[in-house]
Amino acid sequence: MKKGLFITFEGVDGCGKTTQINLLKDYYEKQGRTVLLTREPGAKGLGVKLREILLNYDGEVSPNCESFLFLADRAQHIDTIIKPAVERGEIVLCDRHTDSTVAYQGYGRGVDLDRINMLNNIATSGMKPDLTLIFDIDTDTSMARVGKEKDRMESAGIEFFKKVRNGYLDIAKNEPQRVKLLDGNKSIEEIHNQVLDIIKSI
Numbered sequence: 001m002k003k004g005l006f007i008t009f010e011g012v013d014g015c016g017k018t019t020q021i022n023l024l025k026d027y028y029e030k031q032g033r034t035v036l037l038t039r040e041p042g043a044k045g046l047g048v049k050l051r052e053i054l055l056n057y058d059g060e061v062s063p064n065c066e067s068f069l070f071l072a073d074r075a076q077h078i079d080t081i082i083k084p085a086v087e088r089g090e091i092v093l094c095d096r097h098t099d100s101t102v103a104y105q106g107y108g109r110g111v112d113l114d115r116i117n118m119l120n121n122i123a124t125s126g127m128k129p130d131l132t133l134i135f136d137i138d139t140d141t142s143m144a145r146v147g148k149e150k151d152r153m154e155s156a157g158i159e160f161f162k163k164v165r166n167g168y169l170d171i172a173k174n175e176p177q178r179v180k181l182l183d184g185n186k187s188i189e190e191i192h193n194q195v196l197d198i199i200k201s202i
């Protein structure tokens with residue numbers, strides 16, 4: 001059996017990671033690998049209900065509560081979807097994971113970073129991605145790509161997104177082994193080629 005792999009894709013809203021996930025999925029499938037494409041929040045079942053609250057609830061949500069809802073989704077996702085697939089030898093490509101909570105709830109909302117790291121560790125039972133790709137774009141580009149129709153998170157404003165972006169830059173600096181930073185302003189093809197260079201080196 002081939003070894004399973006867990007790769008996460010991160011970045012501010014509109015950074016282009018979804019396009020890159022799909023290109024990488026095609027690449028691995030052409031190599032004969034089984035790929036599980038998944039996302040947070042809300043991959044399946046209970047997660048879909050949590051996603052609905054997280055993105056559309058229009059009442060007050062405290063930063064702590066928001067963190068716990070993302071973490072609850074993550075615990076279910078790791079236990080019922082990600083871990084079993086990696087154990088079956090599949091390639092799991094996940095659109096957002098632990099670093100989103102560090103960047104959005106930690107840097108963005110101001111929840112204590114040590115607390116988030118500890119809770120992420122509990123939610124994942126210590127399972128870490130083999131590789132994380134962060135697609136970096138400036139916040140003006142992010143806002144322009146998101147457009148006028150915004151969900152609850154996207155409505156948080158440009159200052160919030162500047163903090164989130166800085167969070168991602170710090171994560172990449174702090175964990176250069178696991179995390180690779182890519183310039184999301186380059187063309188889709190150029191970025192895809194960089195992604196391929198990275199995955200061939202792991």
Ligand code: TYD
Pocket residue numbers: 012013014018039040041055070071095096097098100101102104105153154
């Ligand atoms: P989604 O529509 O999936 O956005 P995108 O296509 O940009 O990934 O919405 C997910 C939103 O939830 C996005 O704004 C980031 C946010 N988020 C957090 O704030 N914390 C988290 O832990 C996760 C997983 C996502």
